[in-house]
Amino acid sequence: MFTIKWIIGICLACLCGPALAAMDTHTINWQPVIGQHIPVDLQLRDENDKAVTLADYFGKRPVILMLGYFKCQSLCPEIFAGTMQALHASHLTAGRDYELIAVSIDSTDDAQTAKLIKQHTQINSDDAEYTHFLTASEDVIASLTKALGFNYSYDSTSQQFAHPAGLIIFTQDGVINQYLPGIRFTSAQMRDGVLKAKHSDNVPISTIQYLRLLCYHLDVQTGRHTLAVMRLMQFVGVTGVIVLMWLWYRQRKA
Numbered sequence: 001m002f003t004i005k006w007i008i009g010i011c012l013a014c015l016c017g018p019a020l021a022a023m024d025t026h027t028i029n030w031q032p033v034i035g036q037h038i039p040v041d042l043q044l045r046d047e048n049d050k051a052v053t054l055a056d057y058f059g060k061r062p063v064i065l066m067l068g069y070f071k072c073q074s075l076c077p078e079i080f081a082g083t084m085q086a087l088h089a090s091h092l093t094a095g096r097d098y099e100l101i102a103v104s105i106d107s108t109d110d111a112q113t114a115k116l117i118k119q120h121t122q123i124n125s126d127d128a129e130y131t132h133f134l135t136a137s138e139d140v141i142a143s144l145t146k147a148l149g150f151n152y153s154y155d156s157t158s159q160q161f162a163h164p165a166g167l168i169i170f171t172q173d174g175v176i177n178q179y180l181p182g183i184r185f186t187s188a189q190m191r192d193g194v195l196k197a198k199h200s201d202n203v204p205i206s207t208i209q210y211l212r213l214l215c216y217h218l219d220v221q222t223g224r225h226t227l228a229v230m231r232l233m234q235f236v237g238v239t240g241v242i243v244l245m246w247l248w249y250r251q252r253k254a
Helices: 002-020 075-090 111-120 138-148 187-198 207-212 227-253
Strands: 043-045 051-053 063-068 099-104 131-134 153-155 160-162 166-170 176-181
Touching (some): 063 075, 099 111, 111 131
Parallel strands (some): 063 099, 099 131
Antiparallel strands (some): 063 166, 153 160, 166 176
């Protein structure tokens, strides 16, 4: 009987825990749109405050896109660092195999912020020419994120953005080829993703990959759950209920 009580406690904690989070994170997710074209005519500004369009970075090689914001002190620096580490270990060459773009979802980020984050990101001198940190207006950010299926939210209390974690890899023609979920990536994942995009091998995203696309920072001051942990807690809670029902059924039969 102790086992059943223990399972009940676990289930209740897991199912109720997410409801305690201060932010409604149900709308923070990816909605993958493999095979769709990115709107390359959108107007942005680079880290040198030069007016650019996304079309400036397509046409010659696959493009890796990171979405985040440059004032972020939690999740985004980890994504930037994880991306650079994986690229360095992949033996891919910037300018030959790929172009790397980071776009801020915070319209208050400017060229100075973009340049600062680029300087603090571990980028090889040979790769800097093909690594770009871009900012944009609210309208452009809204158009871009909608086209990419990138759903996020702004938390006015913590003054932070909650958003999915991961990368998007495009073919040289601006077609969405793959979503690469997570914060840290292996060199094999990065190399495989870029080579698939290079050969336009559109592979539908798996269910497991989709579940891993959801991520949210941990606020140690307010004690909020991360979105990834919340999803895991919900899964554990539902699984626990199923196990509990099965145990109850077996005891009834015995």
